[in-house]
Amino acid sequence: MPEAHLCEVEDLMSQAEALTGIRRHIHQHPELAYEERATASLVSDLLSQWGYDVATAIGGTGVVASLKAGNSGRSIGIRADMDALPIQEATGLPYASTVSGVMHACGHDGHTTILLGAAQYLATHRRFDGTLRLYFQPAEEAGVNSGAERMIAEGLFQRFHCDAVFGLHNHPGQPSGRFLFRSGPFMASGDKVTITVHGKGSHAARPHLSVDPVVVASSIVMSLQTIVARNVDPGAPAVVTVGVLQAGTANNVIPASARLELSVRAFDLQVRELLRTRIEALANAQAESYGATVEIDYVLGYPVVINSEAETAFAIEVARELVGSANVDASFEPVMASEDFAFMLQQRPGCFLRLGNGIGQGMGEGGCMVHNPRYDFNDATLPIGAAFWARLVERYLPVA
Incomplete structure (x- = not known):
């Protein structure tokens, strides 16, 4: 046949x-x-x-x-x-x-x-x-x-x-x-993280009266770059990308808040959990060091x-x-x-x-x-x- x-x-x-x-x-x-x-x-x-x-x-x-x-x-x-x-x-x-x-x-x-x-x-x-x-x-x-x-x-x-x-x-x-x-x-897995920084607004000419969320947000952005470089095994691919950084509406006003949005990706469950732990810890620590606070909305996306x-x-x-x-x-x-x-x-x-x-x-x-x-x-x-x-x-x- x-x-x-x-x-x-x-x-x-x-x-x-x-x-x-x-x-x-x-x-x-x-x-x-x-x-x-x-x-x-x-x-x-x-x-x-x-x-x-x-x-x-x-x-x-x-x-x-x-x-x-x-x-x-x-x-x-x-x-x-x-x-x-x-x-x-x-x-x-x-x-x-x-x-x-x-x-x-x-x-x-x-x-x-x-x-x-x-x-x-x-x-x-x-x-x-x-x-x-x-x-x-x-x-x-x-x-x-x-x-x-x-x-x-x-x-x-x-x-x-x-x-x-x-x-x-x-x-x-x-x-x-x-x-x-x-x-x-x-x-990779794909997670979305929103970090809202709460500071204290002020006139741009009186920064000493503020808790500047722009500075705090900038510090958070820079500290996040250390996670993949210094916390994740070099043999384990991972990405932490800040795609959004928004704050303020005028050059002579220090705003009261700022917002970051992150895309977080990994191929391993343990690495995925490590990224979350470090992102939350660093954001909170950086904010506290400036006298600010943060709200973190960590949304687990696709596995x-x-x-x-x-x-x-x-x-x-x-x-x-x-x-x-x-x-x-x-x-x-x-x-x-x-x-x-x-x-x-x-x-x-x-x-x-x-x-x-x-x-x-x-x-x-x-x-x-x-x-x-x-x-x-x-x-x-x-x-x-x-x-x-x-x-x-x-x-x-x-x-x-």
């Missing part, structure tokens, strides 16, 4: 133009976290047309599609995110965002389209034995109370079971279609993305079959960005991978970094990503 055909990239090339059209339509009509109603409607309508059992309003605006073939009790889940960012697009492209101040600056339009391409192919050919779950998730960019958290809290994996779960994110700066993997910790060994090895094998070993990096460097797919990996074994978006520096070349007003997803990657998901399903749920 001849060996069953497994999906190849060439099998998706006939869909390339249609996929590009879908992706650009989504790009033109971006929606922020938990507002992805039109995107969810487009997704659910297409999946229903292709024969999927579709559930909507999962975790707010999420969509879950299920398709069973054969008699196997095995199941696989694949996730794509749908939300955009509050950024004014500056690409000038003919399919640029039509929504002022909102754009797909992270490629979620591409991720959604890739999974739709795989969904159509798998529904048409049904060369798998088991249950396929497709999780179209809202609000990945939320930072807290994200789409993954909310879907899980609403019983995602109990209602729509899968044995393993997979997801991907595009990666500018790597060749289009190159697959990037890493077993174990792959993407570390930890890929399970067996599922990562399996996904690497599938990628090598599809595009060749030369186009697969099986031990890519850890990525300091965070990702709420980490919550799904806490519930199920699985793998989150990166897919090259291009190495050019200009628009249309895929090299512009995400969260940039000039970013655009590289449409050449669509059939490659879709073929990977389709083949992954066919290999994970093989027909006997």
Whole structure:
């Protein structure tokens, strides 16, 4: 009996133009976290047309599609995110965002389209034995109370079971279609810290009557730089970035308060806890030394993305079959960005991978970094990503 055909990239090339059209339509009509109603409607309508059992309003605006073939009790889940960012697009492209101040600056339009391409192919050919779950998730960019958290809290994996779960994110700066993997910790935890310094305001000409929160805040900023340099093991990556420092409204007034906002990232739970301990201790100590006080709002965001060994090895094998070993990096460097797919990996074994978006520096070349007003997803990657998901399903749920 001849060996069953497994999906190849060439099998998706006939869909390339249609996929590009879908992706650009989504790009033109971006929606922020938990507002992805039109995107969810487009997704659910297409999946229903292709024969999927579709559930909507999962975790707010999420969509879950299920398709069973054969008699196997095995199941696989694949996730794509749908939300955009509050950024004014500056690409000038003919399919640029039509929504002022909102754009797909992270490629979620591409991720959604890739999974739709795989969904159509798998529904048409049904060369798998088991249950396929497709999780179209809202609000990945939320930072807290994200789409993954909310879907899980609403019983995602109990209602729509899968044995393993997979997801991907595009990666500018790597060749289009190159697959990037890493077993174990792959993407960092991401926490947000707000430090409010309370001092005593005064006239700028009478600083001796004040407790200057600007000076206190500046001292805190400088002391925070010692944490990674002097408290964290040099072999353990960590980041403490002060992204906001705000105080005052006039040059001749010493304000009563100042505010810092920090982004804190790590790959290890103990390092994550150490960073919190030191940030809180240093902020309080610096404030006290000047006679000020601080309020600290420490918000734990996304945990570390930890890929399970067996599922990562399996996904690497599938990628090598599809595009060749030369186009697969099986031990890519850890990525300091965070990702709420980490919550799904806490519930199920699985793998989150990166897919090259291009190495050019200009628009249309895929090299512009995400969260940039000039970013655009590289449409050449669509059939490659879709073929990977389709083949992954066919290999994970093989027909006997």
